[in-house]
Amino acid sequence: MEAYIYDHVRTPRGKGRPDGALHEVTSVQMATQLLEAIRDRNNLDTSLLDDVILGMAQPVGEQGGVLARAAVLQAGYAQTVAGQQIHRFCASGLDAVSLIAAQVHSGMIQAGIGGGVESMSRTVMGYDSGAWTSDPAVAYHNHYAPQGIGADIIATLDGFSREDVDRFAVESQRKAANAWENGYFKKSIVPIRDVLGEVLLDHDEHMRPGTTVESLAKLKPAFEGFGKGGFEAVAKAKYPQIEQLDYVHHGGNSSGIVDGAGIVLVGSKAFGERAGLKPRGRMRAYANIGSEPTIMLTAPAACSDKALKNAGMERKDIDLWELNEAFASVVMRFQNVMDIPDDKINVNGGAIAMGHPLGATGAMILGTVLDELERRDKETGLITLCAANGLGTAAIIERV
Numbered sequence: 001m002e003a004y005i006y007d008h009v010r011t012p013r014g015k016g017r018p019d020g021a022l023h024e025v026t027s028v029q030m031a032t033q034l035l036e037a038i039r040d041r042n043n044l045d046t047s048l049l050d051d052v053i054l055g056m057a058q059p060v061g062e063q064g065g066v067l068a069r070a071a072v073l074q075a076g077y078a079q080t081v082a083g084q085q086i087h088r089f090c091a092s093g094l095d096a097v098s099l100i101a102a103q104v105h106s107g108m109i110q111a112g113i114g115g116g117v118e119s120m121s122r123t124v125m126g127y128d129s130g131a132w133t134s135d136p137a138v139a140y141h142n143h144y145a146p147q148g149i150g151a152d153i154i155a156t157l158d159g160f161s162r163e164d165v166d167r168f169a170v171e172s173q174r175k176a177a178n179a180w181e182n183g184y185f186k187k188s189i190v191p192i193r194d195v196l197g198e199v200l201l202d203h204d205e206h207m208r209p210g211t212t213v214e215s216l217a218k219l220k221p222a223f224e225g226f227g228k229g230g231f232e233a234v235a236k237a238k239y240p241q242i243e244q245l246d247y248v249h250h251g252g253n254s255s256g257i258v259d260g261a262g263i264v265l266v267g268s269k270a271f272g273e274r275a276g277l278k279p280r281g282r283m284r285a286y287a288n289i290g291s292e293p294t295i296m297l298t299a300p301a302a303c304s305d306k307a308l309k310n311a312g313m314e315r316k317d318i319d320l321w322e323l324n325e326a327f328a329s330v331v332m333r334f335q336n337v338m339d340i341p342d343d344k345i346n347v348n349g350g351a352i353a354m355g356h357p358l359g360a361t362g363a364m365i366l367g368t369v370l371d372e373l374e375r376r377d378k379e380t381g382l383i384t385l386c387a388a389n390g391l392g393t394a395a396i397i398e399r400v
Contacts, residue, residue, distance in 0.1 A: 003101035003266050004279035005397060008367035009037050009190045010262035013204045013355040016120030021201035022259040023121040025192055027056070027063045030261040031071035031117045037190040038113070038265055039075070047078035048275055050109035053099050054263075055092025055116035056359035057388075058123045059085055067117070087128070087359075090324065091288070091385050091393035092116050093262060094362025098286035098395050100266045105283075111267030111275075115363035119259045125358075132389050143238040143294040145231040147388065148223035148249055150295040151327035153235050155248045158333055162248040165328035166216040169253035169352045171342075172325060176349025177209035184348055184375065188367050206256040206355040221247035222254065238294045253328040258355030262364035279400050281370050284380070285311035286395040291386075297330045299392025300384040301337040307382065307394040315339070318396070319378035322365045324385040325350035334384075347372060361385065366397065373399050 011030055014022030022030070031054060039046055054068040069083025088095045093116025100114035131138040138144075145153075155165060179185060180203065191202035224247040227235070232245045272279055287306040291299035300323055308314060321340050323331050335345060348368060351361060362385050369381035384394035 001105055001107050001268055003104035003283040004269065004272060004400065005281040005283065005370060006265045006267055006272060006277045006279055007038055007042055008262065008264040008370065009034050009188055010364045010367055011192050011260045012189055012201045013206055013258040013260040013357060014201050015205050016257035016259050018121060020121050020259060021205055022192055024194065025200065026122065027117045027119045028067055028070050028074060030119070030192060031067065032074040033192055034190055034261055034263045035071055035075035035077065038263060042277055044275060046081055048271055049077070049081045049111050049113065051082045051084060051100065051103065051112040053084045053086060053096040053112065053114045055086045055088065055096040056118050057087065057089050057092055058118070058125065058127050059087050060127045061123055063119065063123050088391055088393065089387035089389065090326065090358050091362060091387035091391055092359040093364065094366060094383060094385060094395055095288065095393050097264045097266065097363055097366060098283070101283035101286065104266060104268050111271040113263050113265050115261065115263030116359035117261035118357040118359040120257050120357060121259050143234050145234045145294055146223065146226050147296060147326070148254070149226055149231045149235055150297045151249045151254070151329050152223055152245055152247050153239060153295050154297060154329040154333050156242055156246045157239065158329065158336070160248065160329050160332055163213065164332070165248050165253045166213050168328040168332055169216060170211055170213055172346065172349045172352040173207065173209055173211045175347060176207055176353035179348035180204070184371065188371055204354040206258050207353050211252065216252040219250040219252050222250040223247055235294065249327050249329070253352060255326050255351035256355030258357050260355070260357035260364065261360045262367060264363050264366060280374070281397050281399050284396040284398045288393050291390040291392060293390035296388060296390040297326060297386045298333065299386050299390060300334050300394065303392035303394040304338065304382055304384050307396050311396050313396065318380050318382045320347060320369055320372055320381040321345040322369045322381065322383045324356060324361050324365060325352045326356065326386055328352065330386055362393065366395065370397060
């Protein structure tokens with residue numbers, strides 16, 4: 001059975017700080033407003049849905065308690081719609097969409113919504129890290145180091161200079177500004193409102209389109225303190241070929257801390273006929289994989305090849321690639337390994353410019369790729385993300 005993509009929506013990304021535009025909005029409220037929007041714009045009979053799966057990277061506090069089910073009920077969906085919460089760090093949002101697709105492909109459900117939500121201004125990164133970072137026996141065994149150290153290890157091993165990663169970041173800002181100026185995201189953005197119905201945010205708040213290599217050069221490396229505090233020794237123990245770690249990443253060439261959510265409506269052909277909807281695409285394949293956990297950012301290449309193998313496709317068959325911009329070196333390495341030119345990957349910018357609401361980003365960028373395939377009249381896109389502790393996910397979508 002085919003798993004078709006019928007629609008998707010996302011919130012704008014708000015700065016993940018107390019003074020950010022979405023700070024007053026809880027995660028369940030963001031998810032609720034998206035569920036309401038995708039129902040209303042499709043005149044959707046929600047009793048036709050089987051499940052809603054939402055991912056988040058910090059499923060604790062107000063983001064806990066199977067938030068998906070709370071949002072389903074808050075949005076006024078049919079009581080019969082189930083809810084599930086998943087956690088695969090930054091891979092969660094895309095993985096949630098893939099899990100819905102897998103159930104449709106197997107014939108166990110007819111339709112569902114997958115996606116993710118993250119309020120980074122209200123829930124602190126690291127609350128749920130557990131044994132991976134906190135148990136000395138586990139951390140020692142895996143040569144644990146913070147993600148920023150992993151990004152700097154990549155830059156050191158692959159020879160990316162500070163100017164190289166800064167130039168990548170400037171280009172991300174340019175692409176994102178161009179996409180917004182030309183309305184490429186317009187049909188998929190749901191403005192987020194407060195309790196009085198007033199619009200709080202209708203654009204990605206984190207962007208800095210005036211960024212230059214010269215302005216970025218003034219920023220101090222963000223992770224040198226971690227390195228000098230002991231994690232450089234961990235990096236050298238794992239990678240003895242490193243003589244000196246090059247600290248090249250900072251806030252301007254790393255993913256922005258933001259609030260946001262995104263969801264994707266996936267269903268069978270029979271569901272579409274009953275709901276009166278035409279599919280916009282289909283989920284062709286998906287995959288998950290583990291990679292070396294000290295760097296923890298290199299899984300997307302192997303995971304993409306795994307998804308391509310599952311689809312019976314080759315790299316040359318992909319029209320557009322989208323890799324979450326966790327750090328500049330992550331995408332730069334991926335391009336080198338996969339031999340992807342600049343004009344085929346992250347063509348509308350990425351998380352360096354617009355931000356990375358951890359558990360939501362995967363669903364957001366799947367939608368971005370679908371919209372761009374339609375705009376360019378292209379056929380296939382591959383979406384992938386690295387995730388903490390050496391995890392990665394990938395999905396291939398195809399227009400119909």
